[in-house]
Amino acid sequence: MDELNSTNSHLTVAEYLIKRLYEIGVLHVFGVPGDYILNFYAMLTNSRITVINTCDEQGAGFAADAYARINGFGVVCVTYNVGGLKVINTTAEAYAEKSPVLVIAGAPGLEERKKYTLLHHKVKEYDDQYQIFKRITVASTELRENINAYEEIDRVLAEIIQKKGPGYIELRRDIVNQVPEHDIKSSTVIIKSEIGSQKIHPDVLEQIVNRVNRSTRPVIMAGVEIARNHLGHYIHDLANKAQIPLVSSMLGKSAIDEANPLYLGVYAGVIENQQVRDYVESSDCLLLMGVILNDVNLGANTAKLNPDYLITLSSEGCMIGSRSYSGAGLEAIPELCEKVFVSHNISQIPLTKAQRNSPFFPTNTKITAERLFLAVNSLLNESVLLIADVGDSGMGCMGITVPKPMQFLCPIYYSSLGFSVPAAIGAKAARPDLRPLVIVGDGAFQMTGMEISTAARYLMDPIVIILNNSGFGTERPMIDGPFNDVSLWRYHRIPDILESGRGYLVQTEDEFVQALKESMSSKDLSIIEVVLEKTDITPQLRRICEELAKGVNNK
Numbered sequence: 001m002d003e004l005n006s007t008n009s010h011l012t013v014a015e016y017l018i019k020r021l022y023e024i025g026v027l028h029v030f031g032v033p034g035d036y037i038l039n040f041y042a043m044l045t046n047s048r049i050t051v052i053n054t055c056d057e058q059g060a061g062f063a064a065d066a067y068a069r070i071n072g073f074g075v076v077c078v079t080y081n082v083g084g085l086k087v088i089n090t091t092a093e094a095y096a097e098k099s100p101v102l103v104i105a106g107a108p109g110l111e112e113r114k115k116y117t118l119l120h121h122k123v124k125e126y127d128d129q130y131q132i133f134k135r136i137t138v139a140s141t142e143l144r145e146n147i148n149a150y151e152e153i154d155r156v157l158a159e160i161i162q163k164k165g166p167g168y169i170e171l172r173r174d175i176v177n178q179v180p181e182h183d184i185k186s187s188t189v190i191i192k193s194e195i196g197s198q199k200i201h202p203d204v205l206e207q208i209v210n211r212v213n214r215s216t217r218p219v220i221m222a223g224v225e226i227a228r229n230h231l232g233h234y235i236h237d238l239a240n241k242a243q244i245p246l247v248s249s250m251l252g253k254s255a256i257d258e259a260n261p262l263y264l265g266v267y268a269g270v271i272e273n274q275q276v277r278d279y280v281e282s283s284d285c286l287l288l289m290g291v292i293l294n295d296v297n298l299g300a301n302t303a304k305l306n307p308d309y310l311i312t313l314s315s316e317g318c319m320i321g322s323r324s325y326s327g328a329g330l331e332a333i334p335e336l337c338e339k340v341f342v343s344h345n346i347s348q349i350p351l352t353k354a355q356r357n358s359p360f361f362p363t364n365t366k367i368t369a370e371r372l373f374l375a376v377n378s379l380l381n382e383s384v385l386l387i388a389d390v391g392d393s394g395m396g397c398m399g400i401t402v403p404k405p406m407q408f409l410c411p412i413y414y415s416s417l418g419f420s421v422p423a424a425i426g427a428k429a430a431r432p433d434l435r436p437l438v439i440v441g442d443g444a445f446q447m448t449g450m451e452i453s454t455a456a457r458y459l460m461d462p463i464v465i466i467l468n469n470s471g472f473g474t475e476r477p478m479i480d481g482p483f484n485d486v487s488l489w490r491y492h493r494i495p496d497i498l499e500s501g502r503g504y505l506v507q508t509e510d511e512f513v514q515a516l517k518e519s520m521s522s523k524d525l526s527i528i529e530v531v532l533e534k535t536d537i538t539p540q541l542r543r544i545c546e547e548l549a550k551g552v553n554n555k
Contacts, residue, residue, distance in 0.1 A: 014176040028429040030060040034079020037106030059422035059451040061090025066426035077104040081121040094166040096414040101166040109174025138165035164228045200332035215285030225290025227255035242341035249297040254408035265353040269299020275350035288312045300547035362509035385434040389420035389444040391474040395540040418447035424462040436462040443472045456500040463519045469532040477545035491529040501525030
């Protein structure tokens with residue numbers, strides 16, 4: 001972005017905010033209107049930015065999050081408290097998983113706050129909404145008439161982009177049409193999308209190179225920060241040059257090209273392939289690139305990684321073994337890739353992900369969760385953007401090969417149910433050339449599945465596979481009870497209610513393959529209801545549930 005110029009000084013606060021959003025690539029805003037934000041909504045509608053109204057604010061928040069993960073910046077716009085507090089959960093998800101989402105929330109004006117003790121939607125204090133969002137964002141501001149609103153807007157936008165996290169702008173309705181008193185000529189804020197400019201000390205960089213070159217079994221693990229900062233090509237260059245096998249963390253799935261012949265698959269402790277696990281855990285030099293070391297990425301803390309052999313480069317900095325170094329982390333990756341590396345012997349690596357893939361031949365037998373994901377894996381192509389909800393939907397997808405990088409979405413760490421259906425709306429807006437393929441459990445669908453009507457309203461064409469196993473299949477292996485049950489819906493009849501799209505009821509393998517092939521060849525919104533046994537889950541989910549059950553039962 002260019003430095004701000006003096007011609008902006010005649011814009012109202014709302015006009016300036018809309019202008020800057022458009023300049024950083026925001027073409028869609030998601031939300032639900034309300035009286036405290038209506039003026040801004042009207043201005044958005046008359047701008048070059050398309051407003052997508054969802055059924056509920058949480059749906060708008062998930063859609064904006066998905067849009068941000070693909071587009072690099074997403075926006076959700078809601079009214080005061082009743083709207084704003086509904087997107088706390090989606091904003092927390094964006095914070096936990098480093099997704100650059102801006103929340104724009106309306107609020108009462110200054111004079112009406114002074115005049116009235118109580119106004120509708122108020123909770124306790126007038127600034128409650130602002131104070132809450134300060135805790136879960138990387139940058140926030142409450143625009144007021146006595147501050148330079150232009151600079152505050154740019155500060156928040158810049159920090160969202162640079163820190164890859166959510167931000168918050170509270171827009172009092174009395175400031176929407178104001179022109180700030182301060183002259184914009186003094187601004188020096190420049191909005192950039194690149195990673196930071198910190199440098200790593202040459203001696204530290206050389207130490208990393210020496211460790212990699214001396215190792216006999218190096219492995220690179222790519223994490224979510226590689227995706228957020230578009231560093232995947234550097235990872236591939238390094239792996240190909242030095243002949244180092246690649247794995248991804250669960251949250252980092254599809255951050256790198258899974259078609260790369262050096263790609264072994266997802267590493268997450270006990271969850272995925274045993275041979276890959278053994279190889280990674282026996283590595284004498286494991287490069288963690290942009291990996292967030294949370295319990296999910298570590299397979300419910302079942303990962304066995306020797307800290308002495310770890311080299312970590314992330315937004316938190318650089319670590320070699322247990323020693324931390326000041327300066328660059330992620331920023332060092334491009335420079336590291338320019339160094340000279342020896343070519344390693346990879347004759348003993350396990351079968352790669354591509355080698356383990358095999359054709360799927362459907363039978364006329366009852367479909368299982370495990371076989372369903374094998375079928376999806378065999379039919380996936382480059383025109384599809386795969387979106388998984390959490391639970392078995394996400395766990396099953398860990399074994400799927402995504403044909404192209406950055407074409408898989410799942411909030412598998414924060415694990416908020418209900419992400420996937422509204423995420424399909426944000427994904428389709430960000431990448432209209434791709435077809436969203438959603439895999440969601442019946443419990444998660446009942447939380448936000450009404451957003452399928454938003455997709456129909458805006459002529460979007462997601463394919464939604466609903467795993468109907470009569471409830472929360474993730475929790476049953478830990479502690480079961482009637483609290484894990486959900487109401488039985490006829491999901492495949494939803495297109496009839498919407499008077500839009502196709503519905504399929506599936507119980508066998510060949511029915512599923514036929515339904516998915518028909519859906520992918522058509523341009524219609526499609527819902528495929530797959531009836532599974534109540535206790536039928538994938539091996540990946542069963543393994544992690546066994547570990548999680550130990551904590552639930554205090555063993």
